[in-house]
Amino acid sequence: MTTLSPEQQAIIDAPLDPLSVVACAGSGKTLTAVRRLIEVRKRLGDHRGRVALLSFSNVAVKTFQSKYQALAQNLPAGIGRDRIEIDTLDGFITSNILRPHAYRTMGTTRTAFLVMGNEPFLKRFTFKVSYSLEEESHPLCITKMHIGLQTEDVCFYYANNNQKVALDTAYALNIVNCLGRNGAYTHNLGRYWCHRVLSEQPAILRALARRYPHILIDESQDINTLHQAILEQLMKAGTKISLIGDPSQGIYEFAGANCDFLTQYEQRPAIKNYALTRNYRSVPSIVELANNLSGRSDTADRAAPETLPGAFFIAYKNENAERERLVAAFGAAVLAAGLKRQCSAILCRGRGDLLNELSGNAPIGQGLVKGFAKAAILRDKLQDYLSAFETIASCVAGLLADPPDNLVAMITRPASYPEARSLRREVWKFTRNQDTGLPSALLAAKSRWHTLLLERSRNFLALLQDRFDLETADNLGRKLAKTKLLDAPLMVGGDLVTAQDARIRVDTVHQVKGESLDAVLYLAARKDVVALLGGVKTEEGRIGYVAVTRARNLLWLGVPANSLEELRPELLSRGFQEHLLSPSHP
Known part of the structure; x- marks a missing residue:
């Protein structure tokens, strides 16, 4: 344009x-x-x-x-x-209302600070709610408390994946106000305090x-x-x-x-x-597909290129080897079309599903060890260094004896805490360096990876105590126990993205919203495909629509093989073409 x-x-x-x-x-x-x-x-x-x-x-x-x-x-x-x-x-x-002015409304003497959910002091603020009359109450994470307005009345609910549970307003307000008196807020609570x-x-x-x-x-x-x-x-x-x-x-x-x-x-x-x-983004066949899904009648500005463009569906079996073969075929198709792998992406529905898939659904520890393992997968599998860094910051705070309540915010919010630059740099070094910091996710988890994690965490905590007066908590070995780790690499089954396709990004639909990508492989479950074909009247359908409309030239929709016969007629009628994955493809 x-x-x-x-x-x-x-x-x-x-x-x-x-x-x-x-x-x-x-x-x-x-x-x-x-x-x-x-x-x-x-x-x-x-x-x-x-x-x-x-x-x-x-x-x-x-x-x-x-x-x-x-x-x-x-x-x-x-x-x-x-x-x-x-x-x-x-x-x-945040910059115009929350940080300069919210402390007066919150009833605190300190500048308001964001919490990520894993700060040690938040253990005092976990709350409970029953999912049904028959079930026991469960302790819940404060960051999953959501706030909305119905007419003029504020309402609170707990949201975890697709499950929502209404919270008693007086009970929730008491928790919010207690947090406020500490100067703490989550993303959701920050908006509430701004409104107040x-x-x-x-x-x-x-x-x-x-x-x-x-x-x-x-x-x-x-x-x-x-x-x-x-x-x-x-x-x-x-x-x-x-x-x-x-x-x-x-x-x-x-x-x-x-x-x-x-x-x-x-x-x-x-x-x-x-x-x-x-x-102005997509080739005509993808725009036509998007129109069929959304009921719109938008016009494609681009002409169809000579290389094979468009929207295809391709069957795959939900097995590691089969997924890897599909990804390799997608990488080859990107190259054959003259597109850039670094400007393409493999998309999944949600971060939790993605991490489970990338780790082969293997147990990756519990407690703080699970956090460190998650960070290793984020870094080594998804190349998501920022999320890995934020996860490490929360884990490190959990290993300290009496950290400041706002320590995680100090580490992860450079604009708000410029004075913490040196501390932030050390956490980044630990996060990024596989040789001296967080061990590689390719190592056997229970033996080699965990041994290195324990050794390097001790060294890192000694540095924090020496340079920043942050005292290590007692019983470090118990906090970093190897419970629920297997003696297999955290990245079970090899890389989802092979060395040949290492520059193809793996991410969630939500993370790429607003971007333009040369090629997209949307690795979908049956329910995701059904929602996509149902159009944009539901949120699940709109998530599929967003995945489709990121693609400039080439779109592959991965469809579970056991659902293909059922879904093929509507996929074809909507504007997808069928693409067959060759059994001989590497």
Whole structure:
């Protein structure tokens, strides 16, 4: 895409009113949103207010920032180039509301800090709930407590995978307030405290609305009820909010994001409505498939390339060797089509399923050892160093005698705790270095891997005590027991991604949302395929739709072989082609 379409130009040139933009996948939202951001700031002239462009992932934010920097180089200095803010929505409310102002509402004297869920002090705040009248109550993790708004009333529930359990409001509020008095919040509780700050400290709300007269929000289908409540507060105080998104890509319903704010926003009288209906990302056959799944009628801008493009389904047996053969065939197809393996991905439904599959469903320990094993798999199998680092930070805190309550936040949040740079560097070294830090997941777990983990953890903890006065807890050997480890590599069955295809990324659908990929292999279970074919009316169906629409040129859908006969007719009718995996393929 080298020139702006009439649809895109209309959005950029729209009046300085709040907008509702419903956009299809691959519609050039990034370029349109950044140019609209520049245009709004330009029209504000000498007004000292800032214009914010917000999204929901760090990947999206970096893309926006890169595009803005490229465009801003040619802008005149007088249009307020320094009065632009690009961030995640949670990052925006954290930096503007939560960290500077929430301590007063929380009833604490310390700056609020984020907890990841494994901090030792949180053991005092585990809570219990019964899944049914017949079952006993189970201790639950505070990070899985979710908060929503029903009309004006706050409600609390526990969400674990697809299971939701309502919590007694008074009981949940007591836990939340106790945590607040410690200055601690989870991602979900942070939004709750922001809403309360704006309600109980109206001067902060007025100042924030003056500072940000215009806010644009990308991926608006991911706004949950608490996000919406905060945005409604800002709108009442005078901020003009513009929403850009695609309801067909709403895949965070489990976190309270049901697309209602986006789909109903256009009905408000002061809102100007626009649409983006041209797909610049995918080849025509993938766009046609996406239209068949979503009921849309978007247009493909690209012509079909000469190399074999399109959407295919391919049967596989749920066995390690068969999955590896499928992955090898996919890697060969990517090369044959002249595509880049480093710009392609193998996708699975969920992180838990992915880790189980990559570890061959082998027992990987318990307690802190299980955390270290998980980090090794994240690093060595998924190449996900950040998640491995965050997991290690929580495990290390669990090995200390009396760590600061905010230690994990200090290690994992560099922008909030610049003074912890040296400590953070040492944790990164331990995470990344297989020779002196976290042992390789290819080693036999119970004997070699565990022996090295114990030895290196002792050395690392001695360093932390010497340099940072962080005292090691007693009974280290018991905390790092080898219980439930097998004497086999953590990565059972060899690499899912072979050395030949080492640059092909393995990830979840949620992690690649918002990205464009040359080729995608969606490794699906039967229920995932059924949901995909059912369209975008359910969250599971939308997850499949997101996987499909990431692909620029080549899409493979891995279908369980025992479900193929049942599913083949509808797969063909939707626009997939069948691809056969040769028995002789390596």
